[in-house]
Amino acid sequence: MANVAVLGYGTVGSGVVEVLERNKAEIRKNAGEEISVKYILDLRDFPGDPFEDRVIHDFNRILEDDEIQVVCEVMGGVGAAYQFTKQCLMAGKSVCTSNKELVARHGTELLALAREKCCNYMFEASVGGGIPIIRNIHNSYTAEQIRAVTGILNGTTNYILSKMETEHADYTEALKQAQELGYAERSPEADVEGHDACRKAAILSALVTGREVDTERIYTEGISGVKPADFEFAAGNGMTIKLLAVCRILEDGKLSAMVAPFMLSGNHPLASVGDVFNGVLVSSNMLGDTMFYGRGAGKLPTASAVVADVVDCVQNRGRSVMAGWGCGKAEMADIEECERLFYVRTAANAFGTAAKAFGLNAEHIARQECLRDGEYGFITPVMKEKDFRGKCLELGDVILSRIRVM
Amino acid sequence: MANVAVLGYGTVGSGVVEVLERNKAEIRKNAGEEISVKYILDLRDFPGDPFEDRVIHDFNRILEDDEIQVVCEVMGGVGAAYQFTKQCLMAGKSVCTSNKELVARHGTELLALAREKCCNYMFEASVGGGIPIIRNIHNSYTAEQIRAVTGILNGTTNYILSKMETEHADYTEALKQAQELGYAERSPEADVEGHDACRKAAILSALVTGREVDTERIYTEGISGVKPADFEFAAGNGMTIKLLAVCRILEDGKLSAMVAPFMLSGNHPLASVGDVFNGVLVSSNMLGDTMFYGRGAGKLPTASAVVADVVDCVQNRGRSVMAGWGCGKAEMADIEECERLFYVRTAANAFGTAAKAFGLNAEHIARQECLRDGEYGFITPVMKEKDFRGKCLELGDVILSRIRVM
Numbered sequence: 001m002a003n004v005a006v007l008g009y010g011t012v013g014s015g016v017v018e019v020l021e022r023n024k025a026e027i028r029k030n031a032g033e034e035i036s037v038k039y040i041l042d043l044r045d046f047p048g049d050p051f052e053d054r055v056i057h058d059f060n061r062i063l064e065d066d067e068i069q070v071v072c073e074v075m076g077g078v079g080a081a082y083q084f085t086k087q088c089l090m091a092g093k094s095v096c097t098s099n100k101e102l103v104a105r106h107g108t109e110l111l112a113l114a115r116e117k118c119c120n121y122m123f124e125a126s127v128g129g130g131i132p133i134i135r136n137i138h139n140s141y142t143a144e145q146i147r148a149v150t151g152i153l154n155g156t157t158n159y160i161l162s163k164m165e166t167e168h169a170d171y172t173e174a175l176k177q178a179q180e181l182g183y184a185e186r187s188p189e190a191d192v193e194g195h196d197a198c199r200k201a202a203i204l205s206a207l208v209t210g211r212e213v214d215t216e217r218i219y220t221e222g223i224s225g226v227k228p229a230d231f232e233f234a235a236g237n238g239m240t241i242k243l244l245a246v247c248r249i250l251e252d253g254k255l256s257a258m259v260a261p262f263m264l265s266g267n268h269p270l271a272s273v274g275d276v277f278n279g280v281l282v283s284s285n286m287l288g289d290t291m292f293y294g295r296g297a298g299k300l301p302t303a304s305a306v307v308a309d310v311v312d313c314v315q316n317r318g319r320s321v322m323a324g325w326g327c328g329k330a331e332m333a334d335i336e337e338c339e340r341l342f343y344v345r346t347a348a349n350a351f352g353t354a355a356k357a358f359g360l361n362a363e364h365i366a367r368q369e370c371l372r373d374g375e376y377g378f379i380t381p382v383m384k385e386k387d388f389r390g391k392c393l394e395l396g397d398v399i400l401s402r403i404r405v406m
Numbered sequence: 407m408a409n410v411a412v413l414g415y416g417t418v419g420s421g422v423v424e425v426l427e428r429n430k431a432e433i434r435k436n437a438g439e440e441i442s443v444k445y446i447l448d449l450r451d452f453p454g455d456p457f458e459d460r461v462i463h464d465f466n467r468i469l470e471d472d473e474i475q476v477v478c479e480v481m482g483g484v485g486a487a488y489q490f491t492k493q494c495l496m497a498g499k500s501v502c503t504s505n506k507e508l509v510a511r512h513g514t515e516l517l518a519l520a521r522e523k524c525c526n527y528m529f530e531a532s533v534g535g536g537i538p539i540i541r542n543i544h545n546s547y548t549a550e551q552i553r554a555v556t557g558i559l560n561g562t563t564n565y566i567l568s569k570m571e572t573e574h575a576d577y578t579e580a581l582k583q584a585q586e587l588g589y590a591e592r593s594p595e596a597d598v599e600g601h602d603a604c605r606k607a608a609i610l611s612a613l614v615t616g617r618e619v620d621t622e623r624i625y626t627e628g629i630s631g632v633k634p635a636d637f638e639f640a641a642g643n644g645m646t647i648k649l650l651a652v653c654r655i656l657e658d659g660k661l662s663a664m665v666a667p668f669m670l671s672g673n674h675p676l677a678s679v680g681d682v683f684n685g686v687l688v689s690s691n692m693l694g695d696t697m698f699y700g701r702g703a704g705k706l707p708t709a710s711a712v713v714a715d716v717v718d719c720v721q722n723r724g725r726s727v728m729a730g731w732g733c734g735k736a737e738m739a740d741i742e743e744c745e746r747l748f749y750v751r752t753a754a755n756a757f758g759t760a761a762k763a764f765g766l767n768a769e770h771i772a773r774q775e776c777l778r779d780g781e782y783g784f785i786t787p788v789m790k791e792k793d794f795r796g797k798c799l800e801l802g803d804v805i806l807s808r809i810r811v812m
Contacts, residue, residue, distance in 0.1 A: 019692050020549075022692075023549055023550060023551055023691070026549070026551055027549055030548035130692070130694070130696065132542060132545075135542075135546055136538060139538075139541055140538035140541055140714060142432070142433065142437070142713075142717040142718070143425050143426075143429055143713035143714045143717060144429060144432065144710060145432055267680075269678070269699060272677075272678040285428070286429065286536070286706040287706070287707045287711075288536070288700070288701050288707060289699075289700065290536065290537060290698070290699065290700035290701075291698070291699040291700065292696070292697070292698060293675060293696065293697040293698075293699065294694070294695065294696035295696075300692040300693075301692060301693045301694060303692070304549045304692035304693050305549075305693075307548075308546060308548050308549045308550075310549075311549060312545075
């Protein structure tokens, strides 16, 4: 029998205990032995809880108990969670986590420590919730050169954008609905400004390059500037708008990573990932495009991903199996040099000037569209980020909206 | 260095050699050592081929060479391929295959043999081409009870149905186009009558139940009866038509497995899987729905899946790691007792009789639709397969089309 400890008895922590209990038989069969919760560490007591007797307040009891070989860190944050994780790994105990902030910030060190101590630091639940994307990048692309990973990695923003698209809601209304349903927090910045997706992009980028990627070096833009008129243009052109994390290995081997709203064709595999779902598209040189789709958040899907890692740790006692990434920073491409199409919305009286500034020819003008309120939307020719930004600065306030086009 | 032998230098076989060559560096890194093709077994010679010197005609050279620990069986068929696979496994050599017919027919025996000899029989490429569905069922649902696996598993039929949908083509035209593009064979029965999807359904069902599933026991219906008028009804009701393999574990633990065209809502995750792509939706008790999408066929995607298995075998020398399924047959549910909605199309003058026979009430009649040529389409109430069939028999020729509704 394998004994595990759960650090934090909040939403995910109680989910981990529930998954271990409800799917006991399957887990036992897959792990090759029973997995039992011996300790639940929390500051609070839980009188009346069926697992009340496992709740402890002293982390050292876990650390000093040789029976505990796997620890689930589902507390969140980068303070105590970081210290506890480090101490567990130092003691040769594997750690499974859903804590994307910690993985993004200290993953390199923690992975190195796990390798040194022949145990594992696993974090399937940190990206894409219940979508097994990390396990897949590690196990399923062993005969591939991965060229890009593009993902809808944040359920809150995907819900908001889906509402704006299907119900023609504006951003504030859609955010309010998301908050009422518990999909968005009262302080929604981490989600709507793209910080959550950025952490996940950093983790995926590190896995793909095999090197550390700082969140600070990933250009990140949120969705609060997206307007109903932009969805109107998108719909008229068979497109939609999604907050995408785009991690791409360029020809020169550098990593181009970005989180931003993108307009993408309705035929794009990620276009149909709606509501709170997440989707991750992996592009590799032999397989082409493969996509993974599922619930990106939620108590049980996230907990199930943590438990799948626990099973993996139990199956591989004494072996460090998930490579993760090594030391050294990934070399980042200069985003400013990246070339793409851009969508631009202008006031009616500014369309002529703007079109001229972006050098639109007859073919491009054919893709313009007159929107509600007499505004105009159009797609620029392919241009570099820096040139696009330069033009926008020149044109100033007449540019009402701008969104990258995938 | 690991030496491998490739049995069959056809499309997939030459793909395997190409993947091993082009992604040599990645494969070496992931496998922990170089993987090199030592023999290519084929009846033919390949003068001028860069691997000409590896081509041999005598299988015994492979069998007797202790340096060969992994063999790729990409010949197809259930004759020589079966004998060779058995002999390799008996000799403790792992076998990786794309041969779904062989896996569906003799997988139980070959898996048992691999376990006995502490080697592996792997078949990722046999279902969903380059989609890592088998590896995922094995590795990613270890904390789950899988309840259903629903898949678009045949690219040829998905291409034909997609053409019928988007270009309003009829079946014969769409099949002809598929043949011209090389997506369908000149004798297309294995694809269009659902036999190929049925083999894949048998493999997935066996993985999910852990027991053998005979293809003969899976109810299988092809797509040749689907008409443009049926797509017209589907489009009018926000639905589409897909050839689905549906494998479901019922409450009583029995397996319900079927391959047939289904009408499904445009919101269904599989609805947007178009063209020659494949998609597999896994429903499990904690994660809910997760979906995998990618190229279901083609030389390089299929070959990449075979090579991923080779890497797995090299990483796990002397260990039997893929459980597959055990001996004993899965207990099958009686399809006749399954309940669902059905779509029915009738001639105009027969609509009243048919509607009455199916006991349509006002709510259901609201979902009827008058189609081209004055025909009518409607959806029945929920009913058992046997009752539906009984009604259709009674009504006879006035039923022009019938398709299950997901």
